[in-house]
Amino acid sequence: MNKGAMAPDQEQDTPLKSDSMFINLGPQHPSTHGVLRVGLTIDGEMITKAVPDVGYLHRGTSKLAEVRGYHHCVVLTDRWDYVSAMPNNLVFCLAAERLMGLNVPPRGDVLRVLMCELNRIASHLLFFGTYGIDIGAFTPFLYAFREREMILDLFEMVSGARLTYNYIRLGGVMVDVTDEWVAKCREFIEYFKPRLDEYDTLLTYNPIFMARTEKVGLIPPQTAVNWGLSGPNLRGSGVNYDVRKADPYCGYEQYDFEIPLGKTGSCWDRYFCRVSEMRQSVRIVLQALDKLAPGPVMAPGVAKVPKPQPGEAYAHVEGARGDLGIFLVSDGQASPYRMHVKAPSFMNLAILQELLVGNKVSDVIAILGSTDIVLGEVDR
Amino acid sequence: MIEYFSKVFRGAWATVAGMMVTLKYMVKPSVTVHYPTEKLVPFERFRGALLFDPGTCISCNLCVKACPSTCITLENATIPDPKNPAIKKKVAKVDWYTIDFGKCNFCRLCEESCPTKPKSVWHSLDYEVVFFSRDEMVRCWKAGTKFVGQYWDRKEKAFKDPEGQIQIQDVQARR
Numbered sequence A: 001m002n003k004g005a006m007a008p009d010q011e012q013d014t015p016l017k018s019d020s021m022f023i024n025l026g027p028q029h030p031s032t033h034g035v036l037r038v039g040l041t042i043d044g045e046m047i048t049k050a051v052p053d054v055g056y057l058h059r060g061t062s063k064l065a066e067v068r069g070y071h072h073c074v075v076l077t078d079r080w081d082y083v084s085a086m087p088n089n090l091v092f093c094l095a096a097e098r099l100m101g102l103n104v105p106p107r108g109d110v111l112r113v114l115m116c117e118l119n120r121i122a123s124h125l126l127f128f129g130t131y132g133i134d135i136g137a138f139t140p141f142l143y144a145f146r147e148r149e150m151i152l153d154l155f156e157m158v159s160g161a162r163l164t165y166n167y168i169r170l171g172g173v174m175v176d177v178t179d180e181w182v183a184k185c186r187e188f189i190e191y192f193k194p195r196l197d198e199y200d201t202l203l204t205y206n207p208i209f210m211a212r213t214e215k216v217g218l219i220p221p222q223t224a225v226n227w228g229l230s231g232p233n234l235r236g237s238g239v240n241y242d243v244r245k246a247d248p249y250c251g252y253e254q255y256d257f258e259i260p261l262g263k264t265g266s267c268w269d270r271y272f273c274r275v276s277e278m279r280q281s282v283r284i285v286l287q288a289l290d291k292l293a294p295g296p297v298m299a300p301g302v303a304k305v306p307k308p309q310p311g312e313a314y315a316h317v318e319g320a321r322g323d324l325g326i327f328l329v330s331d332g333q334a335s336p337y338r339m340h341v342k343a344p345s346f347m348n349l350a351i352l353q354e355l356l357v358g359n360k361v362s363d364v365i366a367i368l369g370s371t372d373i374v375l376g377e378v379d380r
Numbered sequence B: 001m002i003e004y005f006s007k008v009f010r011g012a013w014a015t016v017a018g019m020m021v022t023l024k025y026m027v028k029p030s031v032t033v034h035y036p037t038e039k040l041v042p043f044e045r046f047r048g049a050l051l052f053d054p055g056t057c058i059s060c061n062l063c064v065k066a067c068p069s070t071c072i073t074l075e076n077a078t079i080p081d082p083k084n085p086a087i088k089k090k091v092a093k094v095d096w097y098t099i100d101f102g103k104c105n106f107c108r109l110c111e112e113s114c115p116t117k118p119k120s121v122w123h124s125l126d127y128e129v130v131f132f133s134r135d136e137m138v139r140c141w142k143a144g145t146k147f148v149g150q151y152w153d154r155k156e157k158a159f160k161d162p163e164g165q166i167q168i169q170d171v172q173a174r175r
């Protein structure tokens, strides 16, 4: 080390203060994963203030739901978290089924779990790929998308769409899967398992990647809970909370899986939680495939225009990004009286105000990428 | 000193290990498709652009009610009442039928609700729907129009066939 260099704390006290500068990150920045603007006030290289500015993708779906029928709302939910739309469909259906008192047949439940877990893998693959790009590694992205494409093919085969599935419906699922689909899904899982080890070689334990993420963006457990984080962002800090275990839905209590936890709450821990979650999802998918017993996939007697009894219902699921909840109020009409969405991305985004302060500009993208937000869900 | 070299070694080894993964795939067949010259045919259930058959539609309005974004409009066909020709009587046929693709969600709710057999409105496998203007987004059908429909050109005041629509069934299949 150069002897003339000052210790960092002395550097702060020098009378030579640089002017603070305001820069906009986004809304068209390729690394913000959508249209997010972060107003950064920087002092030299240090960030002194960060103000996330959201709303560029606001489509008013909560308001729109008040004039749409219950079946129509499922189509709206597809547009929140467009990277993993299955949990969105599911959470609305769970809340509406609670209002209407519908019981989903067992095969329908297994298919729901199956699709949500496949979607979780697809979503985490997208994170894995784009986070690599954020840090400067392009190759993993190509591999991740190759596998993601196979999952999207599976979805296309069963539901007809690649992103906005509208597959999970009130009372069950849209259609049953064929034997051909099940065979193809098993084939994919067999193909996918060894790929996970390749990802570890390419990115997870790469020293350059680790150096850039390991001690950056630390979220202590208490802070994470205070900001209301959920999903891998919360578990990366070592807080063991997963809706699938804490409040099981769709029969998740019958599946055998673990909740991967991080230690320090750094960017790398959050990343590692997601990669480990893919392994667990693979386990759940295999169990779900074994569980598929013949039977109906749709509850009988779902009304064409449902008018549930006046009342309220809350349902939440563990989406790919965290605890996704819906509060639904019915006044006996054909459309919900009120629909409130508790979106995990929005809460995960809010912590940026605190998390970015004191970091270097070059770490902003590493931290932002590690929170894995989807702007469609933030703005709704 | 030792730490420095072990760091260098670990960095170099990670690069080599990464390259090994990459090299393994160099000899495998490519997974991409050269798009404009080579096209994928989607699966049977794929929800592409909507097609409509004015011949079989019974003008029951179910698809209009099922649509989440109200992009379908239709008008009953009428015939003059035999007793009193001044009064028009509705019949179970469509006079005209339009779908606004600018609003469409490609959600299949209209197809599912259609009671006729075969379906009068259904999703084709066409994923290359292109529009050059907003007028083109609104497809209109009348008795005798082809399944793919026509659009109203506001400037030239005429119905026109949509351009750039591929016939995906003719495309060479890969799966």
Ligand code: SF4
Pocket (backbone or CB within 6 Å): B050, B066, B067, B068, B069, B070, B071, B072, B099, B103, B104, B105, B106, B107, B108, B109, B110, B111
């Ligand atoms: S696919 Fe959906 S949005 Fe499009 S016309 Fe049919 S019901 Fe309406």
Ligand code: SF4
Pocket (backbone or CB within 6 Å): B056, B057, B058, B059, B060, B061, B062, B063, B064, B074, B113, B114, B115, B116, B120, B121
């Ligand atoms: S397309 Fe089908 S659902 Fe729509 S009006 Fe015609 S027959 Fe009825």
